[in-house]
Amino acid sequence: MVLPTLYGVSASPLAYSDEKGNVGVLRTINNAWGERIIRVAAVEMGCSIMLSGFHMSGATAKQALVRDSLTLCANVGRAIVDARVAKVDPVEKVIGLLGGRAIFGGKVTDVERATTSGFARGRATISEGDDTLTISFQNEHLVAELNGQVLTTTPDLIMVLEHESGEPVTTEGLRYGQRVRVITSPADERWHSPAAISMVGPRYFGYDLDPHRFDGTVRPASPTAETREAN
Known part of the structure; x- marks a missing residue:
């Protein structure tokens, strides 16, 4: 769920650890699976872990990250x-x-x-x-x-x-x-x-809404804008 994904940068191998000393390295077929699996690991490890991934060259970083x-x-x-x-x-x-x-x-x-x-x-x-x-x-x-x-x-x-x-x-x-x-x-x-x-x-x-950008005006809410559990 970060911009490098749009540039084809793989999150794998994704290293992770918690404050207790548990350490792992995750290799997945794509970044969507990486996000899916690492979130489960994060929950089991106390909902707060450190990550290191998305290895890329400096030239790619200039394109794929938000400057400054x-x-x-x-x-x-x-x-x-x-x-x-x-x-x-x-x-x-x-x-x-x-x-x-x-x-x-x-x-x-x-x-x-x-x-x-x-x-x-x-x-x-x-x-x-x-x-x-x-x-x-x-x-x-x-x-x-x-x-x-x-x-x-x-x-x-x-x-x-x-x-x-x-x-x-x-x-x-x-x-x-x-x-x-x-x-x-x-x-x-x-x-x-x-x-x-x-x-x-x-x-x-899981929100049945198109993206809205605030421009100082108020827009009508969608009649189906109820929150639902994301799949």
Whole structure:
């Protein structure tokens, strides 16, 4: 489920280990099988393991990876810290760096979460006044709906930040009563290719939706946009 797959880069041999010292090497016929098998191993090893795979040349890496992504991560973290020191809004700084947009802000009023098939699956509701934003997630935030209308979906990024500090809130970290703000930013355009959508689009995760990109307007929700278990 990463861009090198679109360039024909094999994940195998895929080495993995956990903090207890268990180590393995996986060789699969394709990357889809690699993701399928390694997720089972990850569950058995405590839902958190280290991986090393997708071996490629430097020339291939320049094509198959998102340029400057680690630099962007560092810059976002630095901007949050600097904004706190300067007593300015860190969330706005993050939005500016990511070329994103604010979706919603409010209090987390409900979180449903269960770990199944290697995913932390669930839904979170965030409310402010008469409005409610619902985020559906499976390890990552995948679909955001405001009052039943779809705003944005995977493969674009949906991020939850603590209201004042700008600290990121993961799907595992969502808790009742938190004051948060939800933002979105566009993914690398390659994630919107047909091959990528089949790998990380809403339907892959079991949502009967086409991809939505937030442009500041609210779109009607699909009448069949109910979450179902992914195969």
